[in-house]
Amino acid sequence: MSELHQLSLTDLAQQLRGKKISATETAQHFLGRMRAHQDLAAFLAVDEEATLAQARAADAALAAGGAGPLAGVPIAHKDIFVTKDFPSTAGSKMLAGYRSPFDATVVRRLAEAGTVTLGKLSCDEFAMGSANESVAVPAVGHGAPAPVRNPWDRSRTPGGSSGGSAAAVAARLAPAASGTDTGGSIRQPAAFCGITGIKPTYGRASRYGMIAYASSLDQAGPMARSAQDCALLLSALCGPDLDRDSTSLDVPAEDFSRSLNDRLDGLRIGIPKEFFGAGLADDVRTAIDAALKEYEKLGARLVEISLPRTELAIPVYYIIAPAEASSNLSRFDGVKFGHRAGQYGDLLDMYKRTRAEGFGDEVKRRIMVGTYVLSHGYYDAYYLQAQKIRRMIADDFQQAFKNCDVVAGPVAPTVAWQLGDKAEDPVAAYLADIYTLSASLAGLPGMSVPCGFGANDMPVGLQLIGNYLQEGKLLNVAHRLQQATDFHLRTPEGY
Amino acid sequence: MSLNPDDISRIANLARLALAPEESARMRERINGFFAIVEQMRAVDTAGIEPLAHPSMGAVAGQAALRLRDDVASEPNQREANQQSAPAVERGLFLVPKVIE
Numbered sequence: 001m002s003e004l005h006q007l008s009l010t011d012l013a014q015q016l017r018g019k020k021i022s023a024t025e026t027a028q029h030f031l032g033r034m035r036a037h038q039d040l041a042a043f044l045a046v047d048e049e050a051t052l053a054q055a056r057a058a059d060a061a062l063a064a065g066g067a068g069p070l071a072g073v074p075i076a077h078k079d080i081f082v083t084k085d086f087p088s089t090a091g092s093k094m095l096a097g098y099r100s101p102f103d104a105t106v107v108r109r110l111a112e113a114g115t116v117t118l119g120k121l122s123c124d125e126f127a128m129g130s131a132n133e134s135v136a137v138p139a140v141g142h143g144a145p146a147p148v149r150n151p152w153d154r155s156r157t158p159g160g161s162s163g164g165s166a167a168a169v170a171a172r173l174a175p176a177a178s179g180t181d182t183g184g185s186i187r188q189p190a191a192f193c194g195i196t197g198i199k200p201t202y203g204r205a206s207r208y209g210m211i212a213y214a215s216s217l218d219q220a221g222p223m224a225r226s227a228q229d230c231a232l233l234l235s236a237l238c239g240p241d242l243d244r245d246s247t248s249l250d251v252p253a254e255d256f257s258r259s260l261n262d263r264l265d266g267l268r269i270g271i272p273k274e275f276f277g278a279g280l281a282d283d284v285r286t287a288i289d290a291a292l293k294e295y296e297k298l299g300a301r302l303v304e305i306s307l308p309r310t311e312l313a314i315p316v317y318y319i320i321a322p323a324e325a326s327s328n329l330s331r332f333d334g335v336k337f338g339h340r341a342g343q344y345g346d347l348l349d350m351y352k353r354t355r356a357e358g359f360g361d362e363v364k365r366r367i368m369v370g371t372y373v374l375s376h377g378y379y380d381a382y383y384l385q386a387q388k389i390r391r392m393i394a395d396d397f398q399q400a401f402k403n404c405d406v407v408a409g410p411v412a413p414t415v416a417w418q419l420g421d422k423a424e425d426p427v428a429a430y431l432a433d434i435y436t437l438s439a440s441l442a443g444l445p446g447m448s449v450p451c452g453f454g455a456n457d458m459p460v461g462l463q464l465i466g467n468y469l470q471e472g473k474l475l476n477v478a479h480r481l482q483q484a485t486d487f488h489l490r491t492p493e494g495y
Numbered sequence: 496m497s498l499n500p501d502d503i504s505r506i507a508n509l510a511r512l513a514l515a516p517e518e519s520a521r522m523r524e525r526i527n528g529f530f531a532i533v534e535q536m537r538a539v540d541t542a543g544i545e546p547l548a549h550p551s552m553g554a555v556a557g558q559a560a561l562r563l564r565d566d567v568a569s570e571p572n573q574r575e576a577n578q579q580s581a582p583a584v585e586r587g588l589f590l591v592p593k594v595i596e
Contacts, residue, residue, distance in 0.1 A: 368503075
């Protein structure tokens with residue numbers, strides 16, 4: 001048997017069910033790896049006692065029979081999901097040390113399927129960022145806040161905002177992790193770290209207990225090594241949560257593994273010409289082209305399509321998401337939970353100082369932009385205009401899906417950049433989100449699949465976008481590529 | 496369009512953020528940099544287009560607008576658990592600076 005951390009989640013689940021290994025020894029193995037690789041700064045919280053207690057409960061369930069499909073499988077959660085057993089910070093000083101009285105629905109569902117939580121993973125503060133550099137609380141083993149490092153090259157970003165999730169899975173510190181995607185925060189880090197991640201249709205996964213950034217965009221999803229592993233996890237974490245989340249879709253949970261092996265003969269893959277413009281780096285284009293050739297060999301047909309408002313998605317997203325953030329983050333006022341300023345005068349002064357101290361630069365910037373575009377005299381010109389173009393972007397996809405079954409293209413214009421490269425230029429970082437924002441605005445499912453390596457041997461991710469509720473099709477299309485290629489099996493050196 | 500220092504202090508007040516002077520200046524520069532990429536959006540003809548506030552608003556086939564659950568008490572009393580992370584609590588109440596004389 002190969003080493004535990006090299007097993008796929010699917011195999012690991014089988015070995016656990018077959019009692020070839022115990023949940024406790026599995027948890028101990030991964031906790032050991034986490035300790036050995038703290039330099040990646042992937043984890044914000046661990047609690048070995050809490051993890052091992054969950055593992056022992058999984059072993060008991062496995063011994064008694066009737067354990068869930070993921071019994072004993074270790075998973076780590078992005079620190080944007082609230083958890084009872086671990087602190088929940090959203091990467092912000094505002095919530096340093098915060099303990100939630102309940103588990104997020106996604107966490108609860110995965111726990112009911114039997115998963116064991118290894119800890120909480122670093123992310124950009126309140127999920128606002130694309131490089132995991134704007135995290136404001138210290139990582140495990142670090143005295144001060146530290147950016148997450150990409151296991152393929154530790155001088156580079158893992159992407160963000162689910163950068164801790166992507167780095168942990170790529171370095172085999174966890175067989176899988178949860179992530180959230182508002183404008184690309186599952187897909188882009190998955191691409192930068194050479195793993196597989198899927199953001200389901202908006203409303204598939206409950207947002208209850210996900211610390212809110214932009215409520216009409218935020219969506220949870222799994223990040224793992226393969227489409228097969230993601231299918232298992234997605235089947236467990238999706239499902240209606242009608243009393244807890246008013247945007248939860250009333251669509252029954254599905255077994256997303258069912259159609260993984262369907263043949264791709266006759267599949268029409270839409271290639272948006274706007275995703276292959278001047279901004280796309282040559283090394284990324286080469287890897288994407290090779291993947292598309294592979295699909296042709298598998299029987300698929302490439303169809304040129306147009307998503308004419310691809311570039312417009314950037315301002316539209318960066319108006320709508322901050323507007324929603326400015327409203328969502330108004331709850332952080334130093335009264336009911338979180339940080340409160342040490343010194344203040346009246347109530348208003350307490351709010352202002354508390355928020356000035358508790359939020360980092362990028363969060364403040366987005367709150368300011370959001371407050372402005374929602375303010376009297378600017379609402380129509382910015383916020384409402386953005387929502388109208390959002391409708392046009394959603395309609396563009398429906399037009400495109402008349403001629404294709406899935407859309408394919410790059411996740412990001414380049415491979416992972418050097419840490420610090422875009423830290424002083426937020427707009428440059430926003431522009432790099434160009435290919436992921438449209439699907440988020442439309443609420444469509446999207447995923448990233450490893451499809452090769454570009455400059456400096458950094459991973460490249462192929463983005464697949466499906467129509468509403470077509471996650472099963474996306475996972476099928478991704479799985480067939482992974483049957484024909486081995487990019488998803490490669491492990492960065494030293495892990 | 497370009498925001499001036501007064502705009503920044505007005506917005507910061509609305510957003511309940513105390514910004515130090517040098518922070519305000521940097522904020523203004525960055526926000527103006529951002530609004531430069533927003534201009535292209537303002538030129539788009541959106542006459543007759545219904546704003547999309549939410550993907551669930553008719554985008555996903557068969558799904559109605561946002562629903563509300565029944566207005567009944569469904570949560571048990573968890574006062575202590577809910578107040579465990581509060582900055583200042585006394586006798587089960589959240590403490591804030593005096594607001595009424």
